[in-house]
Amino acid sequence: MLVLMNPLLLDTQICFAVHATSRALDGVYRRELTDLGLTYPQYLVMLVLWEREQVTVKELGAALRLDSGTLSPLLKRLEAAGFVRRERSVADERSVVVRLTGEGDALREPASRVPARILKATGLELEELVELRGTLGRMTRALTEAAS
Amino acid sequence: MLVLMNPLLLDTQICFAVHATSRALDGVYRRELTDLGLTYPQYLVMLVLWEREQVTVKELGAALRLDSGTLSPLLKRLEAAGFVRRERSVADERSVVVRLTGEGDALREPASRVPARILKATGLELEELVELRGTLGRMTRALTEAAS
């Protein structure tokens, strides 16, 4: 089989597929989230906040696997947009607590329409999506271990 | 089932899984490609060139689904690193032809060791990888159509 004869080809196809899918999803999210005034990474942050209402930057980083280099400016923009407030924690002054504003909370309802449209855009059935989630989860865990 | 009750959750898990996997792959590639002096997107460009030896920016863009905003500076850096040469096409002066240099060609051999290491790092079996490639390919196509 050609693929086994040429690992460069397989590598390209598998990893590029993940890369390309990620970017295609970015594109669809961009279209869906523009009216809400959010980018996809910002939407991910908001998802966490809609669930918990207040988190530290550290907790956000753990939930989304992002470091403060990415989160700090991103949260700054979210704050500038009026969706969140950032405050120093009283318990530990190194920590910054992020809270929803009324505006940020109000985004939840319109945002709740986005997922159905995204899932539909994938063209995949639910069983396929569930299996995909499982495979990617295992893959990411293995990759994360391999990188450390 | 909880997932069906809460599409925000499914959306997060499926699409975030793709996003997270893509970033985890980026991380592993970064580790593997540093010694070659390449980033992952640059590696993708080199892959195309190792196959065809000379392509236009337009062709690269089509192969990798990248526009000139991304490719132009990326190729500039590859040229600065001595791996490629960029020249205006004689047949159509709007076009720029990208060619490998000797240095760029010499990277092919060490680069050929990378894929096996990446595939191993995924922790997945070949059949799983092949199926994953298929699913992601279909998904990307659907997403690309949905975005247009």
Next chain:
DNA sequence: GGCAATTGAGTTGTGCACAATCAAATGGAA
């Protein structure tokens, strides 16, 4: 109590990805 080590957030630097824009070149229609 004092100090070394650790932690959490912010900053700097680099490269990437996309939208919008622009200038020069090209191809096709009139």
Next chain:
DNA sequence: TTCCATTTGATTGTGCACAACTCAATTGCC
């Protein structure tokens, strides 16, 4: 031949992701 719509790649602007680094606060040990 002329005109004009389209094409090609470069540039500008914005946001993201990571590595390396900085600074202040906190922790843990002697």
